[in-house]
Amino acid sequence: MDYDDKLTVEAILERPLFRHARIIAGHEGIRRNVRWVHIVETTHLSPFVNEDDLILTTGVALKSIKIRHIYMNQLIEQKAAGLCIELGEHLTTIPGDMIKLADKHHFPLIAFEQPVRFVDITQDLHAWLINKHHHFLQELEQLSRELQKLTLQSTEIKPILQLLHERTKYPVLFYSLVGNSYAIPSSYHTELETYQRLVDGRADVVSSLCELPFDASRKIMIQPVICFGNTLSYIALLLPDQTVSDHLPFILDYAIQATAHVLLRKLFLEEKAMETQQQFMEDLLIGNVHQEDAMRARIGLQPTDKQDYYFMAGIMQIVHDLKHENEEVIESVKQDLLVLCRTLLRKQGFHCLLLNKKNQLYILCFKESYSFSAFDFKGKLTKTLHELRQNLSHNFRGNLDLFVGFSQPKTRLIDMHFSFAEADKTLNIGILLPGASPFYDELGVYQILTHISDTRLLKKFVHDHIGPLLKFEDETDIPLLETLSVYFKNMGNKQETAEQLFIHRQTLYHRLEKCKELLGPDFLKPHKRICLELAIYAYHLVDHPLHK
Known part of the structure; x- marks a missing residue:
């Protein structure tokens, strides 16, 4: 199936019902894609017009310059595919102001110079669009069956990439974070290296389906392959820098899902094979x-x-x-x-x-x-x-x-x-x-403390050195132990200690004076300080519920 066989304004002009139609302005926009056709006679277009819609009108509401200007600007802003006007009862010619605006924005402006049944046009074009979509769904179902067959035959990624290339006719680039990367065809190895650098530099953007510029004449459509919520690789189609089929993201997504299944199965098979190395790990442990x-x-x-x-x-x-x-x-x-x-x-x-x-x-x-x-x-x-x-x-x-x-x-x-x-x-x-x-x-210090298996010894050490602080805390709920710990960590800097404890410096002075009273006037001297710090660390171990 030719996925780039789109219904464009140019293709519509070749259809029998448009034999009496002539493009008046916006000639450079004739390659615009047409997704649907609407008959619209109101001047309030925004709720009714979507991107790539082709609009048919008799011009009944386009008699004043002001209304025409508003009407045309709405179509241009909504990115409509073009405007078809039936000349006759309401408009005998296309006004110059509409022609000028259409040419400025490359917006196709088409005139029917003879009466035409709009209902026949909508029926003809909608039938083409629906049939094309139905054909695509059939192709997609066939692709799904072929991909499923490939995932059951092998744990290789290359056949999936090859099938994706055959169906889209575009080069396929596969960048793996956990294995080998490939380009299909292999002659695109230079593009593969550029692609890898592009992904590494734009990891935030490529976390989902996206299109990015590749070089002066090409762009790239990228989608990540995700297993367990983690990105394992990226698959990309290297595309010409022009409008491509809306069907490509669907085809790429099917290939992504098949690749994810293969990668996941491959990981579990590797895990199965790793069971033979369990004895090695057991030997290391003992x-x-x-x-x-x-x-x-x-x-x-x-x-x-x-x-x-x-x-x-x-x-x-x-x-x-x-x-x-x-x-x-x-x-x-x-x-x-x-x-x-x-x-x-x-x-x-x-x-x-x-x-x-x-x-x-x-x-x-x-x-x-x-x-x-x-x-x-x-x-x-x-x-x-x-x-x-x-x-x-x-x-x-x-x-x-x-x-x-x-x-x-x-x-x-x-x-x-x-x-x-x-x-x-x-x-x-x-x-x-x-x-x-x-x-x-x-x-x-926990490297040493964990080697002391007798917790009674640690508890005695804690009691001997910071027991008075702990007893005072139980009686007053004033956190002297935390105060002393933070004070030591800040190398005796009172300003930083007060800020980290969210207290005034005066409060800190009172607490330190209380520590001096309970621990002795020499509690900050090196030999005593070392014991106090060690006791604080030990306290966090022996006071834990698992040790009580």
Whole structure:
């Protein structure tokens, strides 16, 4: 089907019922598209005229210059396709003011020089438009069947792109964020590179179907492929810089849906294949690793003398309120999270292995050290976690919280047993202290405190150093502990401390004097201050409901 076979003003002039019609003005607009035809004799057009409507009139209301001017401007503003006037009883010629305005805006002005039945014209053109649309729906149904067949035959994207190219006759560009990108035909590889840069620079615009300028003579129609609320790739048609068929967005959308199905199935098939690497992850967790090169070989990495990597261990724990749901629903949520997590990590350029065990997801992510710094590693993981949480809040039913802990980056696989221990401690701190960093190397003093398993020892330490403050707070509800904590964090700056606590400086002075009275006059001296700060951090651990 020729999707660019549109009904234009030029094509209408060739039809039999227009053999006595002549275009009087606006010749440069004869390629305008015509979507519908209306007979309109009123001068108030706005409620009745849409874009690309062709208007038929006898001119009964166009006898004064003022009315004609208003009438024509309304049609031009509504972006009508053109105006056809029957000459005779009401207008014997087309007025010069209408001709001048039509030429100025390239608005087709057509005159019927002999009487014509408008009802015959509307019937003829509407029949053509309806038949064309019916034919398109049949073609679209056939395309849907062919795309469905392709999605069942293979997990390859290329056949879908090839079919899209064959049906539209336009070059197809496929930009994948998680795999290979293609141009159909392949000779358009230069355009593919330009397209990738265009998408990367306009991510906010291409989040849904849009058209953008490509170069001086071409434009591009782009639509994202979205799975689990996350963009995995983009498909685009490279078009001439002129009006194209309204049918193209529908065809592109069908191809997008088929591609999404293939990508989704491919992700789940990959996940199935990854189950064979579960033993590898289990070995890392229990420390059953001995030779670095042998461990690298198990996951297809080069030996240490060939290439170096950064490795990072992570643990995610899902907390949900789906206790009364079917177990299959809960397992489905976990599986979806696993696939989504892998997709987002790949999007950020990571290689990764994942293990779903009980209510936790164990992650090993790694990347060549020449392409990442340790700082980049954490930055990209932070971005991944942000996208993951956004997706959970938008796409999963019920209340789900995600707690995460990541180890420090390391350069040896055989150290991953210790890395998972670091990730576990970071995860536990995140559960106890919402807002804590998900990275072990940012935990500060909590790195030490988490190694003290005897909470009685911590409680005694807290009681010995800040017990008087806690007792005073219980009796008076004056937050001395928070005041002292913020004061320490601001390095003794009273102005900043008062601002962060939303109190007057005079109130702060009274509180600090009370701290001095309860803790002793030397409470700000280095040896005493260190103990107080440590006790405050320990208090947040031992005072948590999980430790009570």
